Amino acid sequence: MSNSTDMVDADPRVRRHAVNKARILEEAWKLAGRDGVAGISLGDLAKAVGLRQPSLYTYFRSKSDLYDAMFAEGNRRLLAEVTERKYPEDPREAVLVFAKTMVTFCAADTARYHLLFQRHIPTFEPSRESYDLAELFYDWYRALLKRAGIRRDADLAVLTALIGGLADQQVANDPGGDRWIRLADDVADMFLERLEQKGGFGR
Amino acid sequence: MSNSTDMVDADPRVRRHAVNKARILEEAWKLAGRDGVAGISLGDLAKAVGLRQPSLYTYFRSKSDLYDAMFAEGNRRLLAEVTERKYPEDPREAVLVFAKTMVTFCAADTARYHLLFQRHIPTFEPSRESYDLAELFYDWYRALLKRAGIRRDADLAVLTALIGGLADQQVANDPGGDRWIRLADDVADMFLERLEQKGGFGR
DNA sequence: GTCTATACATCGATAGAC
DNA sequence: GTCTATCGATGTATAGAC
Secondary structure, eight states, rough: OTTTTTSSOOOOOHHHHHHHHHHHHHHHHHHHHHOOOOGGOHHHHHHHHTSGGGGGGGGGGSSHHHHHHHHHHHHHHHHEEEEEEOOOOOOOHHHHHHHHHHHHHHHHHHHHHHHHHHHOTTTTOOHHHHHHHHHHHHHHHHHHHHHTOOHHHHHHHHHHHHHHHHHHHHHHHHOOTTTTTHHHHHHHHHHHHHHHHHSSOOO | OOOOOTOSOHHHHHHHHHHHHHHHHHHHHHHHHHGGGGGGOOOHHHHHTTGGGGGGTTTSSHHHHHHHHHHHHHHHHHHHHHHSSSSOSSSHHHHHHHHHHHHHHHHHHHHHHHHHOOOTTTOOOOOOOHHHHHHHHHHHHHHHHHTTTTHHHHHHHHHHHHHHHHHHHHHHSSSSSTHHHHHHHHHHHHHHHHHHOOOOOOO
């Protein structure tokens, strides 16, 4: 289970490699923020990081491999953001907090949002390992809803759509702002009230 | 106000040109459906239509011009779809019908949805004329909501986000299906009930 | 690990003959 | 209007020297 990216390695050469890789990844995110995820070129990336373009292949076996690393990192951040936060005891209140947290997370980095939740790059398919991270989040999400009594697929689908819709509007029309973030609470509350008063969706 | 694309022209050469252009556009949509809007190449398009790649420049001054024609056509279809339909007298019911119509329209053509409502192609900016078409729809949309008593910006923003969220999930997770389309009614109804019972969003 | 050099492919666009 | 030929730019990836 040893992994050079999340374990401290004694071998200084291995450590150095990991540090450089992290630096490249960081610069890749910056580029993605400027030109879009799909707009990253290895030439630009190499320049930004002070290397020649072919040297990047020491760290990533292909461009798709770079995307995969970004996808994995984004999902790790999401998982951290969402799980390491304190939630109210009341599971209903917890859902409200979660909704706002999600929209905020999406709005904080447009490129990351596109890579994680939109399928912007047709040629990129996450590796098994990276996809597992995404599923980890999804499992956690389902468990949160379950605690609030939300178990039906359709209800989960609706809440997902509501949060995604807010995030998309926020990212597209007010990047860096909070116009839709501020609405997340009301929208999630509306959703929960509906469930309580009329039961589930689509039946 | 004469326009060769929407008027029948007597000159057979002009007509022929319009017919060919329409044919190319049609093939472009097919390609977009296969490879994504951003994935269209003029080479593939020429091949699909039985021409050599440079010949396309007789019909479009640039690739961006092709996108613009597609954008305009998509908006014209949307406007037609949405305005030529019969709506219930009750403006509240009309909103429900509209919501479902929108999600259905989006789901019917993933590529069109991305071109019209997502900003997938960073290099493409709609021309003034095409953008006017999009605004025409938006005006119509606002008028519909106004009739149902929805006037505040935040409320309009929320409904837009809800519909967009459903459309996005439908397109991303069940293209060609109707899993989220079937939920549109309930979601729109939930939105309207909330307005009636608790007033507007975000205040 | 990093470099230079280069292969190789794709693609948008233009020139000019027919 | 359509063609052939070609330019020029971009961008991924590999070979091999240091």
